[in-house]
Amino acid sequence: MSVVLVDAGGTNIGSVRYALQRLGVDAALTSDAATIRTADKVILPGVGAAGPGMARLRELGLIELLRSLTQPVLGVCLGMQLLCAHSEEGDTECLGLIPAPVRRFVEAPGVRVPHMGWNRVVARREHPLLAGLGEDDQAYFVHSYAVPTGDWTLASSDYGQPFSAVIARDNFHGMQFHPERSAAVGAKLLKNFLDS
């Protein structure tokens, strides 16, 4: 099985790659269109802001390629947000593969932004990506923008209000938390994606 990590400049690429290695998968780090097109699985990691993230994909000429993929694709953190329709962060048009908006968390007493730390991930429906997810399982989040819950939500978390922790539409999937930094829970969910 060939798994590629799209090198769009995110700083967590190394961590995601190591997490895949711990699962026995050596993922190539690439921005080459042909390599991405022919891979069995495509992972779009990303840490940073939506505007620069989309700008980087545009520079690399990957926008239309990513939109045309038919194999399983997983966006992680910012990578997940880039799969969505539009982000409030820098008023950025994203890839539009999952028809969801990305909105900034609203600060409130006890709701500090960024949302940083471990939070419960609660399955909203049955999906192979969530196989084995326990009721009290937590994952590690670091983000200031989030996708509201909607038709696209497989699992949600709560921070002042519910938001999407795992989303999917057709072959496109997203995890808002960092599976590569979410201990055994993260490894389980990453493995589910590799097995999908």
Next chain:
Amino acid sequence: MLSRRIIPCLDVRDGQVVKGVRFRDHVVMGEIVELALRYRDEGADELVFYDITASPEGRSVDRTWVEKVARVIDIPFCVAGGIRSVDEARAVLHAGADKISVNSPALERPELIDALAAAFGVQCVVVGIDSLRDADGEWRVRQYTGDPSKTQALPRRTLDWMIEAQQRGAGEIVLNCMGSDGVRRGYDLEQLSVARAICHVPLIASGGAGEPEHFRDAFVEADVDGALAASVFHSGSIAIPALKRYLHEQGVSMRVS
């Protein structure tokens, strides 16, 4: 609901984890990767590595061990120590660190915080503040605390610096209360509570943990997001699984397995 975080801090010196009392007289506690794995297994929520001699020696953190840790560790970790530029921060983040923490270099050049936040997003940028109460009752910032012979007392008030750091793009603040550090009599709840009121990003308490109750007090009374400690974990006097169960029973939101 977001869990509160238990964060062992590993002070790194010459490739090994050390611990001193009140930032002095360091003794070797163990190998970096070995200790990191132990804490991961025990349920630590995050790790912080401070290359404590990097800033006073005017060098950046040694990246070879950052990569080693990143390969084996599957919980988040933050690296601090003499990161003076966006390029140095990028190298540490690319080596696999999730966050970088700046302290003395940000005091030298506060614009560093803006530059780091612009380059990597605020979620990667932690500002560490070493704070001590002066004779006039004001908390003020200390610089170069990794080396007692080079430590400087600054005229800058801790709370002013905390506000400025947030305005410039700090995504998290670690407040190390030096007056209580290493003596295990509890976190400085007075200072942390005052800081909490003006800190709108995650706030991490540091300095003074000796008993499980001290962690509870920091979470319940000072409402901090995370509590950092070193010697009580290194020495084994507090075991993380038991600590987290205790805090969970006390009604503190925790990740317990």
